[in-house]
Amino acid sequence: MHFGLTDEQRLIVDTTRAFVENELYPHEAEVERTGTLRREVIEEVKAKAIAAGLYAANIPEEFGGTGLDTLTWLLYEKELGRANYALHWTCVARPSNILCAGTPEQRERYLMPCVRGETWDCLAMTEPGAGSDLRGMKATARQDGPDWVLNGTKHFISHADIAGFVIAFLASGEEDTPRGKKKRITAFFVDRDTPGLTIRDGYRNVSHRGYTNSVIEFDDVRLPSEQVLGEPHKGFEVANQWLGATRLQVGATCLGRAERAFGHAVEWAATRTQFGQPIGKNQGVSFKLADMATEMKAAELMILEAGWKFDQGTASDADMAMAKLKATEMLAMVADEAIQIYGGMGLMEELPLERIWRDARVERIWEGTSEIQRHIISRALLRPFGA
Known part of the structure; x- marks a missing residue:
């Protein structure tokens, strides 16, 4: 290789x-x-x-x-x-790659303004009662003649306050499966000024200051069929096809923050003197640096391998789950150890370490929690045995 x-x-x-x-x-x-x-x-x-x-x-x-x-x-x-x-x-x-899945008319109306920097999109999936269990969403879309009528609430919707439109995923019916009934999901383009759509301020977040989240409410929002993204009832299919690498994006940004924190930690260990020598000469510090560097290397190789396989069309869900899991948990460890090496100064706002430490916490939750990633990985291991 x-x-x-x-x-x-x-x-x-x-x-x-x-x-x-x-x-x-x-x-x-x-x-x-x-x-x-x-x-x-x-x-x-x-x-x-x-x-x-x-x-x-x-x-x-x-x-x-x-x-x-x-x-x-x-x-x-x-x-x-x-x-x-x-x-x-x-x-x-x-801009979300899912915009590329639209019709030529939809791409001209929604994708191109985002590419030109004229507006932003936002994805609305998560609900107060349905986080990782997207099939449990309560927000609905029902057909009424040639139109669709949307009702329900979404929350934790990133940067919806500045977005020009929403890409909303709603339950649009049910289908029978060997495991019982399963909700069908349809994706829609919803313009910000559509009657019945309300975007409210979300929650104050300890991670990623300045990066907002919002609550979105649909109250009899009426849309023509031209606003459907992809095919009706095929929202999950279009999401899986076009959003597959977002977990890798989360992992990649974690690599960058970990490197920044690590750089500060190494410099401090080499220049901070205690008891007559740099603290990096003490095994209590030097071994931390060795472990941090090893975890960072492992996470980077997993992210880049998964990205390479994605380009070859050979990446599996387990590949991306492993990479996301490793990178996000690595960042938590590196950020924490960097602060430990600095001591009290590491928690001061004069350094980026306390921010990186705070920001690291959300990475193990969004785009699929660490527990969801472990479920994906273990399921792939057991499936060949019929388990």
Whole structure:
């Protein structure tokens, strides 16, 4: 196997890292202090990201994006992950790939404005009573003549406060299966100004300050059939086809944050003197560094291998679950140990460590909890035996 980067990949990594350090890092303190990402900052940084060719890098070239392959996209995501999440996700936006599944008319109406930086999309799946169990969702979509009528509530919907439209997944009926009845799901485009749609402020979050979540309510929202994304009752199929690599994106950003925390920890261990020598010479610290480096290497190899296999069409659900599980749990360990090496100073706002430590907590929950990832992995192991 060849583990080296191509010249193009190295250029993308170097360009993205420089952009993060020069354009995103300077705004971190304000966002962390206020919990708000000002619109002026968004527009300023977004314009620079577009000019640098870093905007919408995940979208295929045929639809106006940069068209990075999955492996290169993950290297790019890793570099962006070094910065405050709200800054890189909002200002260097990556529109949802599921927008590519729309009809030509839908792509022109919804995808292209996102690629041009004119608006943002948001995905509405999670409900107060249905998190990981998406089949348990209560929000419904029923057909009424040529139209669909939507009712129900979604929550934890990321950046819905600035999105121009919602990609909503709702229960649209039931079907019989060998294991009993199962809900059918349909995906819809819902414009922000659609009558009956309400977007409310969500919850204050300990992780990712400035990156907002919202509650979305559908109250007899009426849509024409042209607003269906994909086929009716096939919402899960279109999501599985187009959203499969999002778990790897989460893992890749975790790699970037872990590297940043680790860099601080190594420098501190080499320069902080106690009892007449650098603290890194003490096994209590040096062994921590060794364990951190080993876990980071293992997580990175798993993420990049899964990305490479995704491009080859050979990645399994278990491959992506293992990679996401390893990377997110690795970040929690590295962030915690970095603070332990620093001692009390590691918890002060003068360093990014306390932010990375806080931000790490949500990664083991969203895009499928660690428990869900373990379920996917164990199911793949047992399935050949009929268990």
